[in-house]
Every structure is written in C-alpha cells, then in structure tokens.
Amino acid sequence: MKKLSVIIPTYNEVNNIEPIVKLLELSLKSINFEIIFVDDNSPDGTINEIKKLSEVNKKVRYILRFDKSGLSSAVTDGILNAESEICVVMDGDLQHDEKIIPMMFKKIVDGKLDLVVGSRFKRKNDSSSLNTKRFLFSKFGNMLSNSLLINKLTDPMSGFFMIRRNVFLTIIPRLSQIGFKILLDLIISSEKKLSFQEIEFKFRKRNSGDSKLNYLIFWDYFLMLIDKKFGKLVPVRFISYCLIGLIGVLIHIFSFLILFKVMQLNFFHSYLPAMLITMTSNFFINNALTFRHVQLLKPKDVMRGLFLYYIICSFGAFSNIMIATNIYNSSIFSNLDLNWIVATFSGLLVSSVWNYLVSSRMSWRIKK
Numbered sequence: 001m002k003k004l005s006v007i008i009p010t011y012n013e014v015n016n017i018e019p020i021v022k023l024l025e026l027s028l029k030s031i032n033f034e035i036i037f038v039d040d041n042s043p044d045g046t047i048n049e050i051k052k053l054s055e056v057n058k059k060v061r062y063i064l065r066f067d068k069s070g071l072s073s074a075v076t077d078g079i080l081n082a083e084s085e086i087c088v089v090m091d092g093d094l095q096h097d098e099k100i101i102p103m104m105f106k107k108i109v110d111g112k113l114d115l116v117v118g119s120r121f122k123r124k125n126d127s128s129s130l131n132t133k134r135f136l137f138s139k140f141g142n143m144l145s146n147s148l149l150i151n152k153l154t155d156p157m158s159g160f161f162m163i164r165r166n167v168f169l170t171i172i173p174r175l176s177q178i179g180f181k182i183l184l185d186l187i188i189s190s191e192k193k194l195s196f197q198e199i200e201f202k203f204r205k206r207n208s209g210d211s212k213l214n215y216l217i218f219w220d221y222f223l224m225l226i227d228k229k230f231g232k233l234v235p236v237r238f239i240s241y242c243l244i245g246l247i248g249v250l251i252h253i254f255s256f257l258i259l260f261k262v263m264q265l266n267f268f269h270s271y272l273p274a275m276l277i278t279m280t281s282n283f284f285i286n287n288a289l290t291f292r293h294v295q296l297l298k299p300k301d302v303m304r305g306l307f308l309y310y311i312i313c314s315f316g317a318f319s320n321i322m323i324a325t326n327i328y329n330s331s332i333f334s335n336l337d338l339n340w341i342v343a344t345f346s347g348l349l350v351s352s353v354w355n356y357l358v359s360s361r362m363s364w365r366i367k368k
Helices: 017-027 046-056 071-080 098-110 132-146 165-174 182-189 215-230 236-262 267-288 299-329 339-362
Strands: 004-010 033-039 060-064 086-089 115-119 161-164 196-200
Touching (some): 017 046, 033 046, 033 071, 071 165, 086 098, 098 161, 161 165
Parallel strands (some): 033 060
Antiparallel strands (some): 086 161
16 A cells, blocks of 8 residues: 555646656655646646656556546545545645655654645745745735634645545535635634644746636635635625626726716616626626636527526516615615615615526526
C-alpha cells in the first residue's frame, strides 16, 4: 500500500506535467507515493501528456472529468480514489514547493496531526513572488476567512496542504464544494476541531500556462463564505441570484435615467426598454455566475433560455405589482406609516422566489 497520495488538479497545464513528476520523484525518494492527476478535460492536451507518462511510470494515475469543473470537487474526486491514508494536495503549475512535502509528511505522522498546511504568509517575505492581484486577493480573502475560524491560520486560502484521508472522508458530506478554495471549507465544515500545523514555503512564479485567478474565483469564494454562514437557512445559489438582482436594480435605474432624463423619452418608452435591458443583463450574469455549473453556451440554447427568462420574469413582475398593491391597500398595514416598505419588499420577495425557482428549471433546466 502507498504511504502518500499526491493529488494534483489540472486544467491547461500540458507543459508542467512532466516537470512536476520529475520534481516529485526527486523530493520523495524516501516515501512510497503515487501521483493522481485530476483533469477537467483540458483543451491544450494535458490529459495526453498525463496518459503518456502513466504508461511508463506506475506511480502516475489520472482521472479525466467531462461534466465537472473546479478545484474543490477535483480534490474530492482525487482523495476518494487515493490508495494512501495520507494525501497531499498541490497545484499543477509548479508554484508549490514540493521539497517541503517530506517535512509535511513527518509532521503529520510523528505529530499525529489531522492536517498540515503550506503557508505563503508565515513569514513576510514568503509572498514576494505573488503578483499584485493574487497578493491582494489572498490577503483580503485570508482576513475574511479568519473571521470564520476559531483557530487562525496565516494562509487559510492555501491550495497546498496534507490531510489524513479518513479525516477528509468524514467531512465530505458537509463540504459546500463551491469554487477553488477547499482548505477553508474543510476546516469550517469539520465537526471536530482539527489538529494542524503550518509550514512556511516560498511561492514560486509560474513559468508556463495561465493563472486560474479571475473574477469567477472571487465570486465562488464569496459564495462559499456565505454558504458556510447561511447555507443551512437559504440556498447559496438563491443568494447569488438575489445579489445579481440588486445589480439589476442599479442597471435598471441607470438605463431609465439615461432614456428619461437624457434622451427625453416619456415614462413608458423609458421604463419598458430599461426593464428589458435589466432582464437581459440579469440573464447573462446569472448564466455566467449563478448557473455556471449548467451554463448555456450554444447560441440556440442561449436564445431559448433568454426567451423563457423574459416570460418568467414578466409573470414575476406582474405578481410583484399585484402582491405589493394588495398589501399596500390591506387594512392590516394601512395604519403603518411605512406600509409601502412592507408592500414593496413582500412583492420583491415573492417575485424573486418565483423567478429563481421557475427560471432555474425552465431557462437552465435544473431538475430537483
């Protein structure tokens, strides 16, 4: 039986596969290990490079995924298929220092720890190779992450960590599986207090391939934090849908003012186009963020989804107006000075729930 499984999620890392295998073999000479690449059907031929290596190197295994994406679920699939009781997770871009893995292994075995984390921020100069965007995102993300943690970490957003497989398996049912930052999810989701230690490492610069850090990572990380805080009360995708709805309100107001004040159109001819602009923008933003796991990509599917979204939101708008009007005129709230607030928010809540539930099943065809 292998003593250590190295889990490496990959996407478009074709030029880094052979180098990372060679570096791991040099660093882990004293440990019986396996390497499991989890590839999300990379278009650059990453899986072909992995297959070629696996044919000549028995330590190399792989999982090819067609219908999933994201680091969190890739890590889960990798650990579920691991043959070792101890697993180390690292990126496939050569930025994590494989030379500290033996030290991590010794710490987790000798110290009987649940988790060992590779930290980029344990010493101030460890972050010098991070570009400005990554540095700011990591620092801000670490601050938010530690607000949810009892035991603070210098780098709760690290993608480089070692964990006991049996510990990971007990946490899986409670993981949000959202986005790319699974370490924080693991620590918060664990029912027991995990014993852990951080080890500093030098974060290297990427030599090949493109960074995966983009606005989607920011959004998924934000949703994961919300899910950990409120997920048991409200579905996180509904929260995402409502947040985008708030963006839509701003778009609606801006569009309306341009048409009504600047272009001098009458109220109706300003309000209707503004409403269409808002629905259109909400659809495309939700398609990119809220429903990215079932994102509509083909032009025919996008047009069908958009057309259904117009119809669904029109019913939602009608129900909003009717409910708000009835509550406003109701004798129950008529004595309240702010009865218009109760009416407005009641209408918005009902229409938001309607739009989310129906559009998710019709525009994006999500089944229960």
